Amino acid sequence: MAKYRCTVCNYIYDEDKEDKKFDELPDDWRCPVCNSPKSSYVLLTEESEDYEKVSSTVSDIMIEQMAELGLRHVFGIPGTSILGVVDAIRRNDKLTFIQVRHEQTAALMASAYGKLTGHVAACLTVAGPGATNLATGLYDAKLDNSPVVAMTGMVKRQLIGPGSFQEIDQYSFFEPLTVFNKILMSKDQTTSLSTLAIKHSIIDRGVSHIGIPNDVQKLPYSDHIVPFEGNFPNKATRPADSLMKKAADIIDQSERPVIIAGFGAMGNGEVLLNFARRIHAPITTTFRAKGVIDEDDPLYVGSHGGIGSTASTILVDDADLIIVVGSSFSDMTQIPEKKTVQIDIDPMMIARKYPVEVGLIGNCSEILPIIYSLVEEKDRPEYLKEIEELNQDWKDLLNEEANSNKTPLRAPYILKVLNDKISDDAVITLDVGEHCWWFGRNFWMKKSQKMVMSGYLATMGFGLPAALAAQIVYPNRQVICIAGDGGFSMLMADFLTAVKNKLPITVFIFNNKQLGMIMQEQKMEGYDNWQTELQDLDFAEYAKQCGGVGITVKTPEELPDAVDKALSTNKPVIVDINTDPMRFV
Numbered sequence: 001m002a003k004y005r006c007t008v009c010n011y012i013y014d015e016d017k018e019d020k021k022f023d024e025l026p027d028d029w030r031c032p033v034c035n036s037p038k039s040s041y042v043l044l045t046e047e048s049e050d051y052e053k054v055s056s057t058v059s060d061i062m063i064e065q066m067a068e069l070g071l072r073h074v075f076g077i078p079g080t081s082i083l084g085v086v087d088a089i090r091r092n093d094k095l096t097f098i099q100v101r102h103e104q105t106a107a108l109m110a111s112a113y114g115k116l117t118g119h120v121a122a123c124l125t126v127a128g129p130g131a132t133n134l135a136t137g138l139y140d141a142k143l144d145n146s147p148v149v150a151m152t153g154m155v156k157r158q159l160i161g162p163g164s165f166q167e168i169d170q171y172s173f174f175e176p177l178t179v180f181n182k183i184l185m186s187k188d189q190t191t192s193l194s195t196l197a198i199k200h201s202i203i204d205r206g207v208s209h210i211g212i213p214n215d216v217q218k219l220p221y222s223d224h225i226v227p228f229e230g231n232f233p234n235k236a237t238r239p240a241d242s243l244m245k246k247a248a249d250i251i252d253q254s255e256r257p258v259i260i261a262g263f264g265a266m267g268n269g270e271v272l273l274n275f276a277r278r279i280h281a282p283i284t285t286t287f288r289a290k291g292v293i294d295e296d297d298p299l300y301v302g303s304h305g306g307i308g309s310t311a312s313t314i315l316v317d318d319a320d321l322i323i324v325v326g327s328s329f330s331d332m333t334q335i336p337e338k339k340t341v342q343i344d345i346d347p348m349m350i351a352r353k354y355p356v357e358v359g360l361i362g363n364c365s366e367i368l369p370i371i372y373s374l375v376e377e378k379d380r381p382e383y384l385k386e387i388e389e390l391n392q393d394w395k396d397l398l399n400e401e402a403n404s405n406k407t408p409l410r411a412p413y414i415l416k417v418l419n420d421k422i423s424d425d426a427v428i429t430l431d432v433g434e435h436c437w438w439f440g441r442n443f444w445m446k447k448s449q450k451m452v453m454s455g456y457l458a459t460m461g462f463g464l465p466a467a468l469a470a471q472i473v474y475p476n477r478q479v480i481c482i483a484g485d486g487g488f489s490m491l492m493a494d495f496l497t498a499v500k501n502k503l504p505i506t507v508f509i510f511n512n513k514q515l516g517m518i519m520q521e522q523k524m525e526g527y528d529n530w531q532t533e534l535q536d537l538d539f540a541e542y543a544k545q546c547g548g549v550g551i552t553v554k555t556p557e558e559l560p561d562a563v564d565k566a567l568s569t570n571k572p573v574i575v576d577i578n579t580d581p582m583r584f585v
Contacts, residue, residue, distance in 0.1 A: 004041040005070060005228065007118030008267075008363055009034035009236040010202070012229045013041060034236040035365040040267055042119040044070045044228055046094075058187045059088035059217045061225075062210075065194040067094040068225050071122055071149065073113065073472060074098070075106035079126030081153030081166065084217025086124070098472065098501060101493040103130050105465045107137020107150070108454075108491075112429065112466035114146030115452050116473050120201050122149040128166030131173065131211075136459055138207045142177045143456035144263075144288075145205040145346075149197050150174070156215040157185065170211045179206035185213070187221045195226050203233065237345075237362040244367065247341045247358040248374035254321035256383060257281040260304060260335060261289050263455070264326020264344060264364065269293040269447055271368045272325065278372055280380040281323070282387050284312040286333045287436075288455045289326070291445035298384075301391055305333040307440030310397070311390035325364050329353045330456065343367050398442055404556045408580040411438035411510060413556060418508065421563045423478040424448050427470040431463030433484030434516035461490035464507065468494065471503040478567065481507040486515045486534055492542070498572035499547040505573070506566050509539050512579045543574035553577045 001016035011033040015021050022041065029038045045068065056064075063085065075098045078086045089097050100106045106123040113121035123134060131152040141148040152174075155164045174181050180200035182193050197208035238244075251257060259281050265272055269292045276283050276299050284304045285292055293300055302309025304316060316322065316336065324342045329335050329352045337354040343364050344350055350359035360367050402416035415438055422428075424446045430436055430453040445451060452470065454462035467481035488509050498505050510516075515532040522529050540550030549571050553562045559577070566573045 002046050003044040003229070005044045005119075006031045006034065006036055006041055008036040008040050008365065010232050010234050011236070012044065014229075031365075033234060034363050035271075035369060036363070037267055037270070037365075040118065042070065042117055043072070056220075056222065057084065057088065057217070058184070058190050058219045058221045059084040059212070060091070061190045061221055061223050062184070062194045062212070063088040063092050063095065065191050065225055066122070066149070066198055067092055069195065069198040069228050071120060071198065072096065074122045074124050074151075075100055075109040075469075076122075076124030076151075077103060077106065077126070077130065079130055079153065081127040081155060081214045082124060082130075082151070082212070082217075083153075084214070085151060085153070085212060089124075096472075098468070098497065100465075100497050102491055103133035104136050104461065105468070105491050105494045105497070107134040107148070108140060108459075108462055108465035109137075109469040110148040110150075111137050111141035111144065111146045112452050112462070112469040113473060114141060114148055115144060116427070116450065116470060118147070120147040120149055120198055121469070122151055124151045126153045126166065127155055127170065128168050131168065131170050135173075135177070136457075136461075137465070138174075138177050140454050140457040140459055140462065141207050144454070147201040147205055148207045149201055150178075150207060150209045152209065152211050153217070154183070154211045154213045157213045158215075160213065174209040174211075177207055178209045179204035180208035182209070183211040183213070184216055187216065187219045190221060191223045191226060195231065199232060203235070235363075236366065238366050238370070239360045239362055243358055243360060244370050245374060247360060248371055250321065250339075250341055250357050251279060251323065251371070251375050254339075255380075256315075256319050257321040257323060258315050258319040259283045259323045259325065260285070260316070260327055260333075261292050261325050262286045262327025262333075263288040265289060265292050266326075268365045268368070271365060273297065273299070275368050275372050278377050279375055280378045280384055282315050284308070284316065286327050286330065287440050288453060290440070290443075291447065291449050291451050294447035295444040296446070298388060298391070301387060302394060303440050304335070305330075307332075307437050308334075309394045309441065311387070311394045314390055315387065325368070328456075401442065407555060408578055409553070409556055409559065411435060411579065412442045414508070414510065414559065414577060414579070415439060415442045417559050417563055418480070418482075419443055421560070421567065422480055423567075426478040426480050427452070427474055429453070429463050429466035429470055429479070429481045431481070431483035431487035432458050432460045433487050433510070434512070434520065435482055435484050435510040437517075439482060460487035463487060464491050464494055467505040467507065468497055468501075468503055471498070471505050479503075479505045481505055483507060483509055484516065485509055485511040485513065485537070485539070488539070489534075489537070495543065495548065495572060495574065496546050503572060504570050507572075507574045508566075509574060509576050510579050511536075511539065511576050539574050539576040543572070546572075548572035548574065551575045
C-alpha cells in the first residue's frame with residue numbers, strides 16, 4: 001500500500017491505515033488537516049517500509065534515505081567526482097535520473113519541478129565548473145521558494161584546501177543561495193544530513209546543498225533508514241479567531257473590495273472564487289498566479305501590474321479595500337498602498353511594503369473558508385455591472401489587437417491562436433522576454449491549465465528546462481513552451497534531452513531576431529538601439545537535426561494549421577514563428 005504527502009501541510013495519507021486507495025478518492029476530496037485539494041498530494045512511498053538496517057556504501061544510504069523521504073527525480077550530468085552517487089542512483093529503482101546537456105538545465109528543471117508540484121527534486125553534478133553552473137537555476141529556486149536539493153561531488157578529503165584539480169570552496173559558493181548547506185565529511189553523518197537536506201528544502205521552501213567528497217561516497221556503511229512520518233512537522237496553521245473576526249468585520253464594512261491573488265493562492269481557485277462570489281468582489285492576479293481561477297469567469301479582471309489589464313488597474317485604484325492572498329508584493333505587480341487585509345503563509349510577507357489592517361498567517365486553503373463563514377453575503381449590482389463593463393472594454397481591446405490580417409505576425413494574434421487551440425489542461429512554461437508581456441495581457445488561462453515561469457530572478461533560458469520537467473511530472477498532459485529566440489538559444493542543446501527521453505513537448509518560438517525586450521527598454525530610456533540584433537537560425541531545421549519535428553511559420557495564414565500539426569504529433573516539436581520586433585499591434 002502507498003503513502004501520499006500533502007505538499008502544503010505534510011499530512012500523510014496512508015492507504016493501509018485508511019483502507020482506501022488514494023486514486024479512488026473523489027476529485028473534490030480535500031486534505032483533512034489543511035483543506036488543500038487532492039492535487040496538492042504527491043506519492044511518498046509505494047509500499048510500507050520496515051526500516052531495517054541497510055548495508056552498502058555512503059552513497060547508497062544517502063540515496064535510499066532521500067528516496068524514502070519522497071525524492072523521485074534527479075537531473076544532472078555524471079562526472080569523475082560524483083560517480084559513487086551516480087552509481088547508487090543507478091541501482092535504486094525508486095529514482096529516475098535524467099541526463100542533461102548543461103548543469104544550468106538540471107537546476108532549472110529541479111526548480112520548475114518544485115514550483116509545479118510543491119515537492120522536492122534534485123540536481124547533481126561534479127566539483128568545480130559543474131557546481132558553479134548550477135548557480136542560476138538554484139538562485140531561481142531560492143527567489144521563488146522552490147524546494148530543491150543539490151548534490152555536488154568534491155575532491156577527496158585529503159586534497160581539500162591546497163588547490164587541487166577542479167577544487168573550489170563549494171561550501172562558501174553555495175552558502176548565499178541555500179537554506180541548508182553541508183559537506184558530508186564523515187560516513188556517520190550520512191543519514192542525518194540526507195534527512196536534514198530534504199527537511200530544510202521542504203519546510204523552508206528553498207535550496208539544500210550537500211557536497212560529497214569523492215572518497216566518502218565509496219566508504220562501506222550501514223544504517224537505519226528514517227521514515228518521513230514522525231520526523232517532519234505538520235505545517236497546517238490558522239490565526240486566532242479574534243483576528244479572523246476582525247478581518248471579516250473590515251471586509252463587511254467595505255463597499256468596493258478587490259481580491260489580489262498571488263502565487264501562494266495557486267491550487268485554491270475554488271475556495272478563492274467561492275469567497276469572491278459571497279462578497280461580490282473582483283479577482284485580479286499577479287503574473288505568476290495566472291490560472292488560479294478560470295480567466296473567463298465574470299469576476300476575473302485580468303492581471304495587475306506592468307502587464308496587467310486596464311480593468312484591474314481601474315478597480316484596484318478605486319478600491320476601498322484590497323484583500324491580498326499569497327502575494328509577495330513584487331515591484332512588477334505594483335500593488336498600491338491601501339487599506340489591506342493580507343493572508344500569507346510566510347510571516348515576513350505580512351506588511352512587506354505597507355502597513356495592513358489585519359495580517360493573517362497561514363494557508364489560504366484553511367483561512368478563506370473560515371472568513372467565508374464569518375462575512376455577510378453581499379449584493380452589489382452596480383459594482384458587478386461596472387466590473388462587467390470594464391471587462392468587456394478590455395476584451396474588446398484584446399480582440400482588436402489580435403488582428404490576423406497584419407504581417408509579419410503579431411504576438412497578440414499568435415497568442416489568440418494558441419489560446420483557441422491548446423488543451424484545456426495544458427501545462428505552459430514561459431521563457432523570459434518580450435513575449436511574456438503579451439502572454440500576461442493577451443492569454444486567458446483556463447482553470448485546469450498550469451503556468452510556470454522564472455518569477456523573481458526572471459532568467460532567460462528557463463522555458464525549455466521547465467517544459468522538460470513539466471512533461472516528466474505530467475506525462476499525459478500537453479506541455480507548451482513559449483519562448484523568444486534569445487531565451488531559447490541559451491539552453492537549446494537540451495532539446496536533445498527531450499528527444500532522448502521521448503518527452504513530446506511543443507516549443508513555440510517567437511522569432512524576432514532581436515532581444516526584443518531590451519530593444520524596447522533602450523527606446524524607452526532614450527538610448528540608441530545597439531547590440532540587440534541576433535543572428536538568425538532555422539530553429540525548425542535544428543529540431544529536425546536533433547530528431548524532433550520542426551515547423552516554420554512565416555505568415556498569419558500558416559499559423560492555425562501549423563499549431564494543429566504541432567499539437568497532433570507525439571514527438572518533441574519546435575514551431576519557429578517569424579515575428580517583427582518593430583511591429584506590435
